[in-house]
Amino acid sequence: MEDQFIKTASLIGDPTRASILWTLMDGRAFTATELAVSVNTSPQNISMHLGKLLDADLLCVEKQGRHKYYRFSNKEVAYALEAMASLVPKPVVASKNKTYPPIKFCRTCYDHLAGKIGVALTDSLLEQKIIVNQNNTFEISSDGEKWFSDFGINLEEAQKQKRIFLKPCLDWSERRNHIAGSIGTLLFNKMLKEDWLRKTENSRAITVTGKGEKELLKYFKIVV
Amino acid sequence: MEDQFIKTASLIGDPTRASILWTLMDGRAFTATELAVSVNTSPQNISMHLGKLLDADLLCVEKQGRHKYYRFSNKEVAYALEAMASLVPKPVVASKNKTYPPIKFCRTCYDHLAGKIGVALTDSLLEQKIIVNQNNTFEISSDGEKWFSDFGINLEEAQKQKRIFLKPCLDWSERRNHIAGSIGTLLFNKMLKEDWLRKTENSRAITVTGKGEKELLKYFKIVV
DNA sequence: TTCATAGTTAAGTGCAGAATGAACTATTGC
DNA sequence: GCAATAGTTCATTCTGCACTTAACTATGAA
DSSP states (O other), rough: OOOHHHHHHHHHHHHHHHHHHHHTTOOEEEEHHHHHHHTOOOOOHHHHHHHHHHHTEEEEEETTTTTEEEEEEHHHHHHHHHHHHHOOOOOOOOSOOOBOOOOOOEEEETEEEEEHHHHHHHHHHTTTEEEEEEEEEEEEHHOOOOOOOOTTOOOHHHHHHOOOOOOOESSSSOOOEEEHHHHHHHHHHHHHHTEEEEEOTTHHHHHHHHHHHHHHHHHHOOOO | OOHHHHHHHHHHHHHHHHHHHHTTTSOOOEEEHHHHHHHHHHHHHHHHHHHHHHHHEEEEEEEETTEEEEEEEEEEHHHHHHHHTSSSSSOOOOOOOOOOOOOOOOOEETTTEEEHHHHHHHHHHHHHHEEEEEETTEEOHHHHHHHEEEEEEEHHHHHHSSSSSEEEEEEEETTOOOEEEHHHHHHHHHHHHHTEEEEEESSSBBBEEEHHHHHHHHHHHHHH
């Protein structure tokens, strides 16, 4: 197992390949040429690197005419890369009234918000005391109830639904919970409806619209 | 951010450093010389590599006399490495009545079992139909109730406790739930009491005893 | 058919950075 | 004090593997 791990680590660790993976991290599929441009290297070189990533099953290809679309072959890859990204040295802390770091990854995890946006959103809800953490369970504060109704979400209706109303959902580090349950879904759907977010075809990725960018900053201090 | 990510990736990706990190993955702290032996290289070389890992804040040191003990500086590092380890190409599936792959990492996550052992344990409980997944909530089957009482765990008592009785707790990939809540704690404590597992000092890591090794194989088909 | 674009394969080169050698400091034990 | 062990620093060497040059196949458009 150890040498397997080392192989995988060196595979990811090459600067050019790391850059390829970084580019693919938004969930979309890219052609070889697009990647060559994005990574700033030659087509041959990209081809070589993509070959290695394919061999290791980190990527998969889909052929469309004379194009080949490369993307992550499974979500474990995205998770691993995010976990690695979380290791980059923290910048010296900026200000008290902080905005959250730019979001690169935006995925849907089942039907609740996952990825960085989910985490940042949860952090913000907690900080604004819209939800509070009580013995590792999230509860909606009385202020929060008002907030949700202002936001256009009917809590009574949500409460009726069978599934768990509000629960922390562990992302790849217990430090970073993001909300799940019907509240997560409601928030997510609301944002889709208001056109803050859009689903993309052929991918689990969602993109943030210009409107969403502004609103996410306004409501949650999230910098996309 | 991208070049930061690339730097971190290449840092981890060097074979020697990957091997160092792999060694440290069991949660213990190692001296420079121990690592040099384990990684099979010279003291100077280890020193150089450890220096780089320290700079990037992936490791931290503690000086004790003329020794220096190196370990992960935070659990994010362990998580990232585990996530990377999960990317190693799956071996061709062995047998139907499978045993789980060897466990390298064994940590306590708050007070429930985390890391590979937690995941493997949960997989096994699910496979033995001791617990069943119903709409993303774990429930104890009727067979399971008998199993727990045979195992020496009093379910009625657990149920009395306030905290959530049984819930999936997401590890770094939604494919890999491990159980949390009072059941997780009960199992964990039982294993400590029966001396299957032992806590180590100065570390969150727990070690599996010889007895534990046998019993984990017997009860859960987990190969430590 | 011809030209352009997309991508791959093979052989040879070059260099970043890992490993080595030698000389150093620091702590422990006698 | 001296010897032994633990670890570091710096200058030098060396090498794996990324990258290049060049020639190739495949699809699409005119």
